[in-house]
Amino acid sequence: MRSQLPLILTFVAGVIPVIALFSPHPVMVRIASRADRWLVIMYAFAILLGVVSVVQSNTKKIARRDRGWPYAIVLLAGLTVMGGFGILANFGIFGGITTVAGRPTPFQWCYSNVFLPLQATMFSLLAFYMASASFRAFRARNLAAGLLMISAIIVMFGRIPVGEAVPFVPMITEWIMDNPNAAAQRGIIIGAALGAASMSLRVILGIERSHLGLGKGE
Template sequence: MRRQIPLYIVLVCGIVFVIQFFIPSHESEFIFEYGQDWVMVIGILALPLGIWSYLRKTWLTAVKKPKERFFAGVSLFGFAIMMLTGLKRESLMAGSLYMELFEYVLIPIQATIFSLLAFYIASAAYRAFRARSVIATMLLGTAFIVMLRLIPLGPISDVNQALVGWILSVPNMAAKRGLLIGIGLGAIATCIKIILGIERTYLGRD
């Protein structure tokens, strides 16, 4: 019975929301928005569990692993500072300490990590574009042409632009659409399996 009730809820909600998509009435919109609100409410209910999990994990790391103690300490300190500065109602207003920390500490740190992506791309591209076979050589050649688009090439710039435009809008787009059609059908099939209760791993046991 513990498994049956969620399955019935999924069945009813799944069918209701599929039908709702085709009904433009006010009641239909209300049901959709109500469902979305519930998703948010459930997500918020899980937040304390997430915070508890984070604190427990970091604390245990600090206690049990001396080498990682400093980093765990920084993480806990950051959590405490952001939580304390964010408690006030005005904390989301511009100029508050919370917003200053967010804009001038957290965002630059995130941007720094994001900028590291360039180095990851360089090392991955080195492996991906090695001409080990005919297909890999074709990939290398195509990538070379596409990358040249960003460089002024004088008289052949227009020719290169046209070639890159064709590569992106014909073979590349064809492959992408093929993928998207497959993904769309796969997603619908998975949804049908979930609605009908064929797929139930997310509930725990099969």
């Protein structure tokens, strides 16, 4: 029962949106609309599940005095402060998560002055590594690598004011984006969507069951 019940429930839950798509019956439509709302609520609980795992692994790291354990304290401190303000905001303490009378709440203050600068700088750091990666990747060893290099250079050049001022460059950039790029993206989207749909079917039919921690024989 421990393995069969979740598989049966996966199947039943999985066919609801498929039936709802083909059946406009009011009962089916209502079930699907309520189930959509259930999904949103369960998603929030599932996201927070990850937080528990991070707390567990970092507290273990601190307890064992593993390498880099002081940084685990920093992580937990950041999580406690930001998460604490977020939880208190639910009860109206400190006034919510955005602003009160034009002044940011503590949660919003931490978001603007800690989270945003850290996130933006972390991602901007990648500009340097992408530059060095492109130096290695952009060696026109064959036709494919040459096309990669040429299209990247044209698109980069066409998206800056100097490039936009050069005749034909914006036009060529638009052509690349609207034709060969769109064709390849379309092929990739169709392929990936078919792959996702077939994988979904495997999950509904119980062929793929690794998400439940079950092997093929269970």
